[in-house]
Amino acid sequence: MALAGLFRRYPMEIILVAMYLYLVFAAPGFATIDNQLNILRNITMMGIIAFGMTMVIISGEIDLSVGSGVAFSGCLTAWVTRELTPFLGPYPSIAIGAVAAMVALAAIGVFTGKLRQHFNMPTFITTLGLLTVLSGAANLITGGFPITSFPYEFSFLGSGFLFGIPFPVYIFVAVFGLVFFLMNYTSFGRSLYAVGGNLEAARLSGIDVWKTKTLALALTGVFTAIAGVLIASQILSGSASAARGWELTVISAVIIGGTSLFGGKGTIRGTLIGVLFLGVIVNGMTLLNVSEYWQLVVRGALIIGAVLMNHMLETQARR
Amino acid sequence: MALAGLFRRYPMEIILVAMYLYLVFAAPGFATIDNQLNILRNITMMGIIAFGMTMVIISGEIDLSVGSGVAFSGCLTAWVTRELTPFLGPYPSIAIGAVAAMVALAAIGVFTGKLRQHFNMPTFITTLGLLTVLSGAANLITGGFPITSFPYEFSFLGSGFLFGIPFPVYIFVAVFGLVFFLMNYTSFGRSLYAVGGNLEAARLSGIDVWKTKTLALALTGVFTAIAGVLIASQILSGSASAARGWELTVISAVIIGGTSLFGGKGTIRGTLIGVLFLGVIVNGMTLLNVSEYWQLVVRGALIIGAVLMNHMLETQARR
Amino acid sequence: DDLTVAGIVFQQDQFFRTIQMGMQAAAEEAGATLLEGNSDSQPDKEISLIDTYIARGVDAIVISPVSGVASIPPLARAKERGIHVVTYNSTIEDDSIPVSYLNSQQRDLGNTTGDMAAAFIRDQLGGEANVATLGFQALLPEISADRVDGFVEKAEEGGTLNIVAQQDAWLAEDAVQVAGDIITANPDLNIIYAANEGGTVGAVQAVRNAGKQGEIFVFGVDGTEQLVGFLLDEDNVLQGVTAQQPFVMGQMAVQSAIAAARGEEVEQTVIVPVLGLSRTDQAGVEEFQDYLRSLN
Amino acid sequence: MATVETKDLSKTYGTVKALDGVSHVFEAGRIHALMGKNGSGKSTLVKMLSGVVEPTRGEIRLNGEAVKFRGPADAFAKGVVTVHQELSLVAELSVAENVFLGRLPMNRTAGIARIDWSRVYGETRALLDTMAVDIDPHTPVGRLSVGQQQIIEIAKAMSFDPALLLLDEPTSALASKEVEMLFDLLRVLRKRGVTMMYISHRMSELGEIADTVTVLRDGKLVGAVEFDASSNEEIIDMMFGSVARAHRPARATRAKTAAPVLKVRGLTREPAFRDISFDLAAGEVLGIAGMLGAGRTELLRAIFGAEPPDSGEIIVDGATVHRPAPRRMTNLGIGYTPENRKEAGLIQPHSIHANLSLASLPQIAPRGLVTRAAETPGVARQVEHLEIKVGSVDDPVSSLSGGNQQKVVIGNWLNTNPKILFYDEPSRGVDVGAKQQIFRIIWEEADRGVGAIFVSTELEEVLEVCDRILVMREGNLVGELDPTNTTLTELYTACMGES
C-alpha cells in the first residue's frame, strides 16, 4: 500500500503530522499563526545546538556540556558588556562579548577533541566534567546575580520580529542551511560519517580523523555560544541558571531524528524533525494545560515511543 | 622504580590516598572517626547503584534513569506504607512497599532490555525517556508533597548504627560482595564482559546475550530501589525531588573507576575507588568551606583529571 | 570564643545569594566563621551536608530546609549533638528542633501582590480578569502552592477571576516559552502572576515578545535589580512585585544562631516583613532601587 | 557421528535469495568441501546449520531427526560447532576464557557454584599443547595477530568435542605451517567419526583433505561430487558455469632500470620487525613472503604510517618522509589495502558509493566540496572493472558478500590513482574468479607504472603475481628470490628457515 510505504520511509514526519492534526483540533489557540511562530521561536535555541550535536554524534562522539555552555556564554557576554560599555558603548561591547563566548566555547571543543586524540579520553566523560566546570564558571562570572547590563533594544535579537517572523528564526534557518551544506556537500561532512562509522578505516583512508571530530566539537561550541547569546537577549540578562539540563533534551531531539548514538548514521533533516517534535509536544501540552507532572510522563513516553517506532520499522525492513 | 610501577598499576588508589593525606592535614574535622563514618554513609546510596551500573556499562549498555528511579521507589514505598498501615501495621506495609519498588524497577529494567533486544532500542534513549517518566510518576504518586507515612523507628535503616558503624554501610558491603562474586565467579559475570566486548562473538559462543544484559539492567533496578528505600528512611518520607541528577554522578564514579564506556572492560573494585573518590572530594570541599561555585569547578576538573590520568597511563603502557 | 556557623541555602539564585551576603555580614560582625553550603533542593544532598557539618563540630546551623518533614531527621541529629539550629525562609514541622525560625510568610508574599492585583482589577479592568499563573510545583510544591494560592485569594477580592492556565516555569528562559504559549492560547488574557523571580522575568519578556504591552499585565515576586528596572520601564508590563528582604533575613538568622550559641535568649519566631513594590508608587520603587545598589 | 540433511533450505534477506531451496545429504564421518564463488551462499548455509540465523523456509535434519535451532546454544547441544568466517573472539578476555566462553566449568564449594578458574587455564594450556601452539592462555586475545586469533578460534572449536564441525574459511588467515597443523587435526577428527564441512577458496587444499565437494552457485545447489572422481577443472566449471574464467596474461617483463619510487632503509619497529631495507621500482610488483606473524603486515603499516616506525628511513621519489602518517602517505600517492577489511577497510554503515570514494576525497573534492557528479565516474569504473556484484551503489556495503566487500576495499584505493599500492592479503576470502580479476588489476596497474607490494599467505599466489620476492622471518628480512626460477618448495623452505 502506498500509505504503508510512505510510513516506512517517513515515520517521524508522519507522527509529527498526526500530532499536529490532533493539536489543531484539541488545543485551543494551537492553529493560530501567532502560536506557530511561537513554536518556531521556542525551538530555535535548542535547534541550533542540536544541529551541531548531530555532527558530533555522527562523528561518534558526544557533548554533554552544552547546557552549562549556554549559561556560561550568556554570562560571559553580559559580563564583557558590563565591563566594556563605559568605554565602547553597549553594541560594540555586546559584539565583543558574543565573539569572546564563541571563541571560548570553540576552544573548549578543541580541548575536548585534543584529549580524545592524544589520550583516548571519551568525550562523554570530558564533557560531563565540563558540564560542572562551566556551570561553576558561569556562577563565578556573575557572582550569583544575573548580570543585567544589556540595553533594552538588545532583546530584538532573541525576541524581535523581522518581516513578521521572529528574528531568531532567521539565525536558526541560517545555521540549518550551513550544517546541511557541510554535511552533504563537503569532504568534512563525508568524513564525519566515515570517522563515526569506522575510525580505523577512515584513518587508513587518509582522513584526518581528529581534525574532523575536533571541528564538529568546536562548531557545536560556537552554536552553543550563539544559543547562549540569544537566550541572554530573551531574558535581557546573563543568568548562570539558564538552560540547565538542556544537554539531554538536545540529544533526545537528535536521536528522535534518527541519528545513531553509535555514530556513522544520521541526517540533519531528521534532527530538524526531532526538534520540531519536541517543540510541538511542549507547546501542545501547555496549551492543553496538562499538569506539570503529567507533562513529564507524557514527554518521556513520547520520546521512547517515537524512537521505538523508528527502530521497529528498521527492524522490520531488515527482515 | 618501585613507586613508578606501583603508580602505573594503582593510579586511582594512589591519587585517592594522596588526596586523603592532604585533607587529613588541611581540612578541620576530616580525620575524625565521626567524619569517616559520615563519608561512608554518604557514599552508600550512590555506591550501591554504581555497583549495578558497573555491570550495565561493562555489558555495553547504560542506565540514565537511576536518579528518578531512587525518587520513584522512595515515593512508592511511602505511598504503599500509607495505604496499607491501617490494615497491616507499619512494618509489614513498609516491607511490601519496598518489595513493590524493587519489583517495579526490576520490571522496568526488563522492559528496557526487551526493547533493546527486539527493536535494537539503545538503552541510552529508553532510560533517558524513563528518567522523565519516573520523575513524573514520583510526583503523581505524592501529589507533589512528601508522603510522611513512616514510623520514626524506620529511620534506623538509613541513619542507625550497628556496632558503631552506620547501618546502611552493611548493606553497601553486602551489595559489593554480591556483585564482586557475580562478576568474578559466575558465568553471568563473565558473560557481561563478553557481550560488552564483542556482542556477536558472545552470541556465537552460545551466550544468551539478551538475558545477560537484561539481568544487569534488572539488578541495577533492584539496587536503585534499595537506595531509594534507604534515602526514604533517611528523610523519613517519600520525596519526589530526591536524587535529582544522580545518574551522571553515578556514571562518573564508574568511569573514574576505570570501566570503559564502550563496554567489555572494568572492575567492581575500581568502582569502589571511584565512589570513594567522589565522596571524599565532596566531604573535603565542604569541610574546607570551598564556595559552591568553586566546588563545581574543582569537582568537574578533578573528574576530568582522574580519568585523564588513567588514560595517560594506559596510552603510555601501550607504547 | 571562636564560633563556627554553617549557613545552608537550597538554591543558587539571587535571593539566596543575598541571604548569604547577609549571613556573611552578621558573621563578620560577630567574629564567627561562616561555612556555606547549598542543598540544591535535594533532601539527600541536604542530609550529607548536615552530617558533614555535624562531623566538623559546628556550633550552629542556619538552614532553609528543603522540606518540612524530610529535613527533620538530620536536624534532630544535629540538635542531639548540641548544635543550635536556626531555620529561615522555610522550616520543619517539628518545633522543638529550631531555636528560632525567621521567615517572610510565603502566603504573605502571594497576598501582598494579590492586594495590588485586586486594586488593579477593580480600577483598570472593570472587576473581571482572565489570569494565568506560573509556579514551581515540580521544584518546591509547598512553597509554590502557598504563593500562588495566596495571590489568588487576595486578587479575587478585586472582582471575578477566571484562572485560564496554571503552569510550572521557574527559570526565565522556560517562562518566556511557557508564558508565550499561554498568551497565544488565550488571546483574552489580562494578567500573569509568576511566583518567583525567574518566572516574573520570563513572563514580562513573553508579553513583550507578543507585543501585548498594555493588554497583558504581569505581577510577580522578588525585588531584584532587573525587576525593579521593569517596574520603572515605561511599557507598563510589570505592575507589582513583592520583595522579600533576604539580606535582613540572612543577617538576623545568623545573629540568632550566634546568640543561641552564646547562651542568650532568642525569639522562637521572627517574621521578616515583606515589601510590596507597585508601579503606582514610583517613589517607593526608586527608594528600593537605591537600597539595592547600596548592598553591592 | 552425524548425518546432515537439508530439505528445501532457503534464506532470503529482503529481496536477496542468499540460499534458495537447497536439498542435500551430507554423509556422516566425512569431510565435505563446500565451494562456490563469492556470495553464492556458503556462509549462509553454515550459519543456518549453526543456529546463527533462522531459515526462511525448509528444514534441517540431523541423523534423520528434524531440528530447529533457536540460537547457537541449541546447536552446541547437538554437537554442532562452527569456526565462522569472520573472527568471533572477545578481544578483552584472555585466550582461555575465549576458549571456554559460554560454558565455563563450575565447581561447588559450600553449596555455592563458582567458576573453576584453574580448570579453565589448565585445560586450555593442555589443549594448546596438543596443538603445539605456543600462546599463553592468560594473554588477552586483542594482543594476538589475526593469524594467532584464527588458531585460538580453531582451538575453541576443538575443545567442544564436536559431532559436526563447520569450518568457514578457517585457513584464510593461516600460513602453510598452521594449515598443515589444522589438516592433521581434521584427519584425527575424521578418524573419530566427526562429520565436517569445509569452506575454502583455495583449490589446492581440497586434495589434502576433502572427501566430497559440494558446489553452490547463486544460492542454489549445483551438485556434489566425490573428490577423487573429479578434477579441478570440473569443480571450477560447476562453480562458475559457462562464464569464461580469467587467465594470467603474459606479464610484460619490465626493464629493471626504472628509478626506485620507494626506498626503505633500516626500518625498525620492535618487536615486530627490524632493520628492513629494500627498493621498489615503478611498475614493479614486489612480493613479501613469510609465515604467520613474520611481520609483513606490521612492516606495510609502518611504511604507510599507520603505526610510525621506531627508526629508519622511508624515501619516496627521492625525498625522505619525516613522521609518516596515512594522510601524508596518501598525499604522496601511496595506498594500502588492509588485511582485515571489516575492522580496517570499510565503513560498514556507509553506502558502497561512499566507500569507493573515501580515500580519493582530496582528488574528488580539491576545495572540500563534494558533488555526486564528481564521484560517480570513479565509483562506476570500479564497479565495472572489479565486477562488484551490487544491487545499487547506494546500498550499505555491509550487504555485500565477503569477496565483494574486498573488491570495494581495493576499488577505494584504485580511485586515488596511486603511484604505489600495498596489497595486504588482497585475495582473502575472494573466490577464484574474483581473485584472477584482482591479480589482473594489479598487473594492469603495474603496467601503468604503479609500484606494488603484494603480501599473501598463499605462497602460490606470491609466485604467480610478483616480479620479485622478499622473504621475511620473525621480523627480519632474510632473502630475496626471483619467482621465475623458484619453486614453491624452495619458497616454502625459505620462509620456514633452515630447521
Ligand SMILES: Nc1ncnc2c1ncn2[C@@H]1O[C@H](COP(=O)(O)OP(=O)(O)OP(=O)(O)O)[C@@H](O)[C@H]1O
Ligand atoms: N545480513 C545480510 N543482509 C543482507 N544480505 C546478506 C546478508 N548476509 C548475506 N547476504 C547476502 O546473501 C548472499 C550470500 O552471502 P554469503 O555470505 O552466504 O556468501 P558466501 O558464499 O559465504 O560468499 P563469500 O565467499 O564471499 O564469503 C550474498 O549475496 C550476500 O550479499
Ligand SMILES: Nc1ncnc2c1ncn2[C@@H]1O[C@H](COP(=O)(O)OP(=O)(O)OP(=O)(O)O)[C@@H](O)[C@H]1O
Ligand atoms: N596488536 C599487537 N600487539 C602485540 N603484538 C602484535 C600485535 N599485532 C601483531 N603483533 C605481533 O607482531 C608480529 C608481526 O605480526 P604481523 O601481523 O605483522 O605478521 P604478518 O606477517 O602480517 O602475519 P599475519 O598478518 O598473517 O598474522 C607478530 O609476532 C605478532 O604477534
Ligand SMILES: [Mg+2]
Ligand atoms: Mg562467506
Ligand SMILES: [Mg+2]
Ligand atoms: Mg598480515
